[in-house]
Each structure stands twice: as C-alpha cells, then as structure tokens.
Amino acid sequence: MPIALLALALSAFAIGTTEFVIVGLIPTVAADLGVGLPSAGLLVSLYALGVAIGAPVVTALTARVPRKPLLLGLMALFALGNLLAWHAPGYGALVAARLLTGVAHGVFFSVGSTIATGLVPREKAAAAIATMFTGLTVALVTGVPLGTFIGQHFGWREAFLAVAALGVLAFVGSLIFVPRKLPQSAAAPLSAQARVLAQPRLLLVYAMTAVGYGGSFIPFTFLAPILTDVAGLDASVVGWVMLVYGVSVAIGNLWGGRLADRLGAIPALRIIFALLAAVLLLLQWTAPHPWLVVATVLLWGAVAFGNVPGLQVYVVQQAQIVAPRAVDVASALNIAAFNLGIAAAAWAGGEIVARLGLMHTPWIGAVVVLFSLALTHWSGRLDRRAAPVRLAASPCR
Numbered sequence: 001m002p003i004a005l006l007a008l009a010l011s012a013f014a015i016g017t018t019e020f021v022i023v024g025l026i027p028t029v030a031a032d033l034g035v036g037l038p039s040a041g042l043l044v045s046l047y048a049l050g051v052a053i054g055a056p057v058v059t060a061l062t063a064r065v066p067r068k069p070l071l072l073g074l075m076a077l078f079a080l081g082n083l084l085a086w087h088a089p090g091y092g093a094l095v096a097a098r099l100l101t102g103v104a105h106g107v108f109f110s111v112g113s114t115i116a117t118g119l120v121p122r123e124k125a126a127a128a129i130a131t132m133f134t135g136l137t138v139a140l141v142t143g144v145p146l147g148t149f150i151g152q153h154f155g156w157r158e159a160f161l162a163v164a165a166l167g168v169l170a171f172v173g174s175l176i177f178v179p180r181k182l183p184q185s186a187a188a189p190l191s192a193q194a195r196v197l198a199q200p201r202l203l204l205v206y207a208m209t210a211v212g213y214g215g216s217f218i219p220f221t222f223l224a225p226i227l228t229d230v231a232g233l234d235a236s237v238v239g240w241v242m243l244v245y246g247v248s249v250a251i252g253n254l255w256g257g258r259l260a261d262r263l264g265a266i267p268a269l270r271i272i273f274a275l276l277a278a279v280l281l282l283l284q285w286t287a288p289h290p291w292l293v294v295a296t297v298l299l300w301g302a303v304a305f306g307n308v309p310g311l312q313v314y315v316v317q318q319a320q321i322v323a324p325r326a327v328d329v330a331s332a333l334n335i336a337a338f339n340l341g342i343a344a345a346a347w348a349g350g351e352i353v354a355r356l357g358l359m360h361t362p363w364i365g366a367v368v369v370l371f372s373l374a375l376t377h378w379s380g381r382l383d384r385r386a387a388p389v390r391l392a393a394s395p396c397r
Helices: 003-033 037-061 067-086 091-118 122-154 156-177 190-198 200-220 223-230 235-263 265-286 290-304 307-322 327-355 358-393
Strands: none
Touching (some): 003 037, 003 067, 003 091, 003 156, 037 091, 037 327, 067 091, 067 156, 091 122, 091 307, 091 327, 122 156, 190 327, 200 223, 200 290, 200 307, 223 235, 223 290, 223 358, 235 307, 265 290, 265 307, 307 327, 327 358
C-alpha cells in the first residue's frame, strides 16, 4: 500500500476523534457554557447534520477542483473548525464550529475514497478504502479516550486544540505524500449531479448502507448499560471492553476490505451482514453472562465495520455505471447515508429502551440488519440481470 494511504488514514483518525470525543465531554461543555444537557447533546446531532447534508452539496460544488488541493483545503478547514471550537466564546460559536468540521468530515470521506482507489490497482480498491477507514476505527480505540481524558483533566477546549494539532499533522502528511496528479472524473453540471438522487440503483445502495449500519447501532448505542446492568460488569471494566472492541473493529475493517476485493462487494456484504445479524442475535442470549458477553462483543467488533469498505467501493462502482460524471457526489451521499443510519438508530434505540426495555435492542437490531441483507441480495440480482445488457451495449461487441 502506498504511504499516501497512511496520510489519508491519519486524516481519518483526526476526523473520527473530533466526531466522537464530544460524547464524553457533554456534561463538561454544558456546565462551562451554561446550557442544558439536551442543548449540549445537539452538538452531536448538528455535527452529523453537517456530514449528512452539507457534504454532498460541497462535494458537488467542488467537483472541478483538483483532488490534492481539495484534500489539503479540507484538512485546513478541519483544523480551523477545531481551533474555532477551542476558542468559541459561547454556545452559538461552538455550534458553528461543529457544523464546519462536520462538512469537512463528509467531503473528506467521499473524496478520500476516490483518492484511495486511485492510488492502487483496481483489484485492491476495497483494501485501500479499508486502510483509510482504519484511521476512523483506530480513533474509537485511542483518539476518543485520549481526547476525553484531556478534556476532563485540562478542559474541553484543550481537547479540541489537540484535535486541531492532529489536523495540522494530517495536512502536512497529505502535502508531502499524496501525489499531485490524481485520477479525477470530468465534472458534471450541478443539475446532472443532483440527478444522482433519481438513480434507483444508487438509492438502493444508500438504503443498504443506512439500514445495515443503523441496525448495528441500535444496540451499540446502549452497549455500556448492557454490560453494566445486564451482564453485571463493573463500570471500570467497560472502558477496557470498548478498547478491545475498537481493536477488533480495526481488524474487521481490514478483513472486510480484503474479502470485498477477493469475492466482490455483493458476496462480501452478504457474508458480513449475515454474520452481523447472527452476532446480534447471539448477544440476546449471552448478555447476562460476563465472559460470554465480552466474547460476543469481540465478535461484534470484527464484523460491525467490516461492511464499510464493501459498501463504499460498491457505491463507487454503481456510480461509474449510472452516474459516471458524479461519482464523488454519489460517494458523498453514501457517507451521508452512514450518518443518517446512525442518527436514526440512536433515536430508535432510545424508543425501544423506553417502551420495551434494554434487551429488546439486540434482536430488533438483528432484524434490521437482516432487512439490509435482503436489500443486498436484491441488488446482486439486479446486477446479474443488467450484466448481459451492458455486455450487449459494449462497443467491443
């Protein structure tokens, strides 16, 4: 793998840290800015809003910008957003800073995915995307706990200052190692790019992403109370379980990318979604048993993010067929689908806990993932039906 992929992974690490570090700092931020916990909690939702809505729009508007300057501009914007958060005089300024960094997040992962695939041979595309996304998963293991520690001991502002420093390092890494000339599709008019949302095949992939990812996050949002209230683990143990879970996620991400390269996106996604549903159903039965639930969480980590490379490379493949002049926008919308899935899952999980109880989240999450598996199977059938048509239309015929 080219060293430029490590620079992309470092950028993903910084972005993943700033996305999730706020969760552990919400009480501290609320107390310092004099706002309620619900208002502080909006800092999480508004970040996701910046990713889900702002990213496709900005990606479309920057379609003609060369990839490396755009990448460097995004990391500069990311560092600036975190510096604004560090120096925010009040709640409104912090909201603006979170929205700004959310937009940079979404555009980075959409453009970064196409940059990553352009750095390697075609048969290693999914593995390249997996390498980049490993930075995001490693952030869950190290960056977020370290940022939370900094925020709790030195102040929440210093946590954002540290993330801004990571953004500067990522900027320098991309400046040095990412090639100047990168593959770039010809830019389409904004009207043509907007028609991505009118492509049924791409909408199907976005549904696979949002539903499959969201199904896993229904119980994941409430993993800590499952470990303490149901399994009876001490609260101090939960952090260690999450640490090992993050390591398992990083391994699973790489495994998922290699599986997609070897088998193809759809066969790999079928396997990963089936395993994910099975693990969530297993959690339903192992949750009351401390050692068994820890083992289940480790299995969960190995498949939870394994679908990311396959889904991202699949949406790029589909876009190259149905919207070849708007591949980056199609990729950005898939990043938006990930975030919409997470947001919907967190809300749905809260409703499930409130109305049915905590231990209804695993099996309901499994059912949702199985629905995504059905969508994946359907998309694969559509691919097989379309293949003879594309072959007949080929100029080589």
